Amino acid sequence: MHIAPASPFTPQLPYVYRCMVFSPDIYQDADYAHFNQPLPDKLHRAVTKRKAEYLAGRVCAASALQPLGHTHFVVHSADDRAPIWPEGIRGSITHSKGVAMAVTTDQPDVLGIGIDIEHLMTDKQESELRxxxxxDDETDAFTALGQDHEKPLTLVFSAKESIYKALYGVVSAFFGFDAAKLIAHDREHLQFILTTDLHPTLPTGTAITVHYQSTHDMVLTECVHLNTN
Structure with missing residues (x-):
């Protein structure tokens, strides 16, 4: 499988990013050895697309760890599928239709970070998934977002995915899309508030900012959870 550096986006957060394009249609299991990555046992029976996405994400992660001094670290997955980063490192991985990205940081004030790439939904998908x-109480903010963006649901979906990834390390439990409410947006940010108590440090009403940008067919969202104490 071909995996090569790419730069469809300009990430907004000041951390280490690596983005690559890959070709899942020519994936082979031998590609894992070629890129010095182990094929996890749980993926042996997975479909080709899943194996290719996982590999591309781990290649990005390995590259993003190198500037932080981790040159041969393999990012395995926990039972909950969350990436297992080196001690003192926070990171996130995302992939969508031949594009993969990873971000890492060793800054001590970062409690969690989440990124998400999504290709734009079709009108049918937006209707079915809305x-x-x-x-229900996001209607006004969502309508306003739709006045500035052709595919607003893709943006909100991606943003809530990034929020989940950024907060999960502290919350350590599943929470759904309804835990965050869109309240406003500008040209580069989506503003949310939490609608439930997720953790003693993340009570109802906590403000969450998500950075976003888009190309003609994709969006990237970024969210960081900082220790403000």
């Missing part, structure tokens, strides 16, 4: 992604 009820699963949006809260």
């Amino acid at each position: 009820g699963q992604i949006l809260r």
